[in-house]
Each structure stands twice: as C-alpha cells, then as structure tokens.
Amino acid sequence: MSIKTASVKKILLLWTLLLFYGQSQAQQNNIIPPPLHIKTIEFKPLNPEAYAPIVKLGEKLMLSFDDINSEERIYSYKIEHCDYNWQKSNLSSTEYMTGYATDRIRKYQNSFNTLQYYTHYELQIPNENNRIKISGNYLISILDDYGNVLFTRRFIVYQPKVNVAVTAHRSTDPAVINEKHSIQFAINHPNLRLNDPYREIKVDVYQNNDWNSVIKDIKPKNVRGTQLWYNHVDGISYWAGNEYLYFDSKEIRNATNNIFKTRLDNIFNTFLYTNEARGNRPYTFYPDVNGNFVLRTLDAEDVGLEGDYSFVHFSLKYNENFDQDDIYIYGNFNDWQITPENKMHYNQESGLYEARILFKQGFFNYTHVAVDKNYRINPYKVEGSFYQTENEYTVIVYYRKFGDRYDQAIGLGSTNSKRLLN
Template identity: 85%
Template sequence: MHIDSVFLKKMVILVVIVLFFFQLQAQQNNIIPAPSHIKTIEFKPLDPEAYTPIVKLGEKLRLSFDDINAEQRIYSYKIEHCDYNWQVSNLSSTEYMTGYATDRFRNYQNSFNTLQYYTHYELEIPNENNRIKISGNYLISVLDNNGKVLFTRRFIMYQPRVNVAVTAHRSTDPSKINEQHSIQFQINHPNLLLNDPYQEINVDVYQNNDWNSVIKGIKPRNTRGTQLWYNYVDGISFWAGNEYLYFDTKEIRNATNNIFKTRLDNIFNTYLYTNEARGSRPYAFYPDVNGNFVLRTLDAEDVSLEGDYSLVHFSLKYDENFDQDDIYIYGNFNDWQITPENKMTYNPDSGLYEATMLFKQGFYNYTYMAVNKDFRINPYKVEGSFYQTENEYTVIVYYRKFGDRYDQVIGLGSTNSERLLN
C-alpha cells in the first residue's frame, strides 16, 4: 500500500520547512530554562558513555545540578506524563507511576576546596519512592520550597516492542549533496498487530539528540507484511552541520589546547582562542561528542563536589553577519536552549562577537548558532554544513492504538553518519 501523491506533497513541504530552520520547540513545550543560580544540570543514564535521557522502561536516569547560592535549600521534583507533542497528558499520576509523583531531593552536599561555592543536588529515577509504569514522554520539574518551578527537563522511557533499522545517506539532490544527510529506516513489528499504521504509528527523528532538531510525525512510505518502510529518497533530511568545537578545563589553572590563557580574579577565568566562522572554509575533522559535555578534573577526586568553576570567555570573528541575526553559543551544556545567558554581543572595538559564561570543570562541546528575528534557528549559517560531519541520528517510534488514552514509545533505532551508504 503506497501513500497518495497529496500526502507525499505535504510531506515534502513539511521537510523543506524543517530544512531551512529548526523551530525552537523548547519554549512551546513546557520547557522552563534554569535561573542564573542553577548551574551544570546533568540529566542522563547511569552509563557514562550515554548523554541523553532516553532509556528502557525500568532503567535509571540521574539528575544533578549545582546551586551557586550554596544555601542548602530544600528542593523537590515533580514527574508528569506527556503526550506525543510533549503536552502534559490527562492521565492521573497513579496511572503512570507508583509512589509519589512529587518528592524532595534527599541527596545534597556543599562543595569544598573550591573558590566558587555551591550546593550539589543529585537524584536517581526511578527510586524507592517512585517507579514509572508505562513508556512514553515525560517531564520532570524541579521546584523551590514555595512550589515554584525552577526548571524542567524532558525524558523518554521506551519498551522495545519493534525493531528499527536505520541508515544514513548523502543527499541525492545535486544542489545539497555536499551539505545534507538523508535518513531512511525500516520498522519490523512481527509481534505487534497494527490495524492502521498510518494512524497508529508516529515517528520522530533527531540529530545528535538535540531536542530542537526533531522532524516529527513521519509516516511510512509503504508497508509490506509486518514491515513499515520509510525509504523516502530525500524526504527525511538534515543539514549535516559541522563538527563541534571544544574546550577542556580539567586543568583549570593552566592554558591548554584551545585555551589562550587563564587568570585568577576571585574565581578562575578561562580565555579561549578566538574562533572564526567556518561556513566558507573547507571541512576539517574535529573529534567531538556531538554537542555534549563530560565533567572532569585533575585537581581532585570527586568532580561533583570538588570541581571548581571558571568564567569562560568566548569570541567569534564573523564578518558576514552585519547584525542580521543574533549569535548564540549552542550545545547540550544548557539542554540546547536559546537563552539570554548564551547570547553573544558584538563588540565594535574588537570587531568580535563575545560572551562570558560560567562553567564547571570539564570537557565541553559547543558551536555557534544564528537565530533570526522570528526566533528560528539557522543550523548552518555560521559554521557551514558538510556531508563529512559525523552525526548521530536517533529514531523514536510512538504507538497509539485506537481508543488508547496515551502514546506509548515502542522502539528506538540509531545510526551514525560515519557509515554513509552513498
């Protein structure tokens, strides 16, 4: 069974829109950025090689953050089930979890031997006070002692009921063959009866697990028995982008690779070498962790409590902008969010875009992103887009049978563009 031409045209129009700009969905999906005194939010599986809060149902996630006010405040958290579009669902908490949907943080300690004082908070979910019963999209909110939401984070729990095989390709469009990746995949569901896969199944695809990069609502191009085929030639395409830049402050007192100098002025200051916009330059390989970060220090044993902070000074030479767009420092260090804190300011004296942000010791990936006046991300304008760029692509499969009250997550597949098939 093939989709009709009208549906295909709609699909192409949708993807073209996504190709030009990534919509900033964070502000539309109950996502609240952290206030200025909350730093270094990590929300990830216990596996040290994993960076994204997507796990099988029953596996654990760890949420941690620092409060640089260092007052040992009593914080709590709330877990809410969401629908496919990340809106809070109408399920009661007893339908999606056992125990308490809201509870307090019990594990928190003050830092020691650091110039920047902070209180470190940590939580694992599920835990003895709450266990999640069903797969799906979830939102965790951290609350102050007045019940006000400080910040929110998304996470996904899935049950592997289907198999997902994913492949990455260069675009076949001659005008984009050197700039874009095309994703194709196949869903095998031998043990799941689907009456109408075009209505019951929704699929999202992410690049580098960046929430803003998502292409949503993808429908199969055709079906064969217990297989759903998503083999659009260029229908699910992403700008390949460029490798992420990085800095490493594990030796916070010393200038190292990509760090021009350090200075102690009440707290540490880290000055990075000036970056030049790479959009018009040839592709160059940088080993990266696809926009993520790893906390680490050579100065102490426990980076959670003994890792210090430094003010990291960024500068970017970007002559082509002419004040048309705002420029932001972008990465998973703040959950891929566009906020005033990571916005750069043009300095007419130096002729550079500049920004200063507070980071805990560690290895950080970042890139520079242009955002237009309509608050839309342009994913390639500053740093360019090259098919050689190594990216991770993740496919999330949602299932909602007719009559069901919530969206299940029943499959996950991934591939890396290191293995391009053309």
C-alpha cells in the same frame, strides 16, 4: 523609554518567548529555563557513554545540578506523563507511577576546596520512593521550597516492542549533495498487530539528540507485511553541519589545548582562542562528542563536589550580517536552549562577537548558531555544513491504537553518519 529600560524589556522578552526552535520548530512551550543561580544541569542515563535522557523501562536516569547561591535549599521534583507532542497527558499519576510523583530531593551536599561555593544536588529516577510503570514522554520539574518551578527537563522511557533499522545517506539533491544528510529507516513489528499503521504509529527523528532538531509526523512510504518503510529519498533530511568545537578545563589553572590563558580574580577566568567562522573554509575532521559534555577535573577525585567553576570567555571573528541575526553559543551544556546567558555580543572595538559563560570544570562541546528575528535557529550559517560531518541520528517510535489514552514509546533505532551508504 530609556536605553536601560529597553534592554531590560528585551531580556525579559527573550526569556518569556521560550526561544527553542529547530528545523521543524518542535513544540517546547512546556520547557522552563533555569534561573541564573542554577548551574551545570546534567540529566542522562547511568551508562557513562550515553548522553541523552532516553532509557528503557526499568533503567535509571541521574539528574544533578548545582546551586551557587551559597545556601542549602530544600528542593523537590514532580514527574508528569506527556503525549507525543509533549503536552501533559490525561493520565493520573497512579496510572504511570508507583509511589510519589512529587517528592523531595534528598541527596545534596556543599562543595569543598572550590573558589565558587555551591550546593550539589543529585536525584536518581526511579528510586526507592517511585517507579515509572509505562513508556512514553515525561517531563520532570524541579521546585523550590515555595512550590515554584525552577526548571524543567524532558526524558523518554521506551519499552522495545518493535525493531528499528536506521541508515544515513548523502543527499541525492545536486543542490545540497555536499551539505545534507538524508535519513531512512524501517520498523519491523512481527509481534505487534497494527490495524491502521498510518494513524497508530508516529515517529520522531533527532540529530545528535538535540531536542530542537526533531522532525515529526512522518508517514511510512511503504507498508509490507510486518514492516513499515520510511525510505523517502530526501524527505527526511538534515543539514550535516560541522564538527563541534570544544574546550577542556580539567586543568583549570593552566592554559591547555584551545585555551590560551587563565586568570584568577574572585574565581577563575578561562580565555579561549578566537574562533573564525568556518562556513567558507574547507571541512576539517576532528573527533567530538556531538555537542555533549563530560564533567571532569585533575585537581580532585569527586568533580560533583570538588569541581570548580570559571568564567569561560568566547570570541568569534564573523562579520557577515552581524546586525541582522543574533549569534549564540550552542550545545547540550544548557539543554540546547537559546537564552540571554549564551548570547554573543558584537564588540565594536575588537570587531569580534564575545560571550562570557560560567562553566564547571570539564570537557565541553559547543558550536555557533545564528538566530533570526523570529527566533529560528540556523545551524550552518556561521559554521557551514559538510556531508563528511559525523552526526548521530535517532528514531523514536510511538504507538497509540484507537481508544488508547496515551502514546507508548515502543522502539528506538540509531545510526551514525560515519557510515553513509552512498
């Protein structure tokens, strides 16, 4: 077998295994990464301060993406209801939606005044052709004009029937007291009768709305009247990690903070300053958006159609065990996925890990994660973990009483580790 053939097979293996693992190795076998010509998938509520596709029943989400193949294509979408474990439920589309569960994306337009040509697509959910009727987990698939799935994304629709109070704590374990956060919460359900809360209620906990970070199947420690207490001292714990790195390419022609030079070839190239692994360095605070991104440009009014693209060049100084774990650029810019496109490669000549990824103009958070041969993500090996790190923690509550055919999402609570209670 030639080296070239082996490399191709390795890339194909990376795609087909769906490398999406977190602290609890969430079940993500229904998530399909986008092909290389689909870029800048943004899926979030209309609220500009929200980044995760989690909304109350009746609120709207916006999905947008670019196709850089230089031609207008007719794309459609399909919405499917899922159970607590993100497997497709047994409900028919008429039970969870009114209108069309599958429909065409009607809003699209070609870019203008950009070196990188693309077609920009937008879809609002719900819209005049459909409406979601019940809460729960959902999967949206984008289909090409032959009915093939281009990519999939998850979203959660909840209907608040319980109150969720969440608190973040510094770990009490002396071995990791400086590195971990412990999460505790209580569910108050005065208007919801529970016959068996240990079976009827399920919860998911997320760090920074990263799908890979989910901790599932947690049972309450105490049940007191209409309250469920999840006050396990260190039973729900996370590595605190480090603040996210960032770059801002809103001025795509000029070097700015964290960008040391730009170059124009066929399209723009943005070169970031070399990062150093921070695991053995002191913690330093600077504000971030917890791995998310905001599209923006100073060169035009409509970043959706006039935002240009550049190849962003990353480099990392990190030599520890470089031949054992792979290093990836990680963040919400690609839905927290581990794919060949965001993998860093070790350059023997420079002694650095390097990557080149195509980004639209905007402010982007990212970090470096190590991924072992079993495709498990280690979020702290390269960047370290410090209890001072600011993280957002979110709890989603699900309810399914005996005899029900689907899992309802009935509550959401969140907290920030800036408010550690110990």
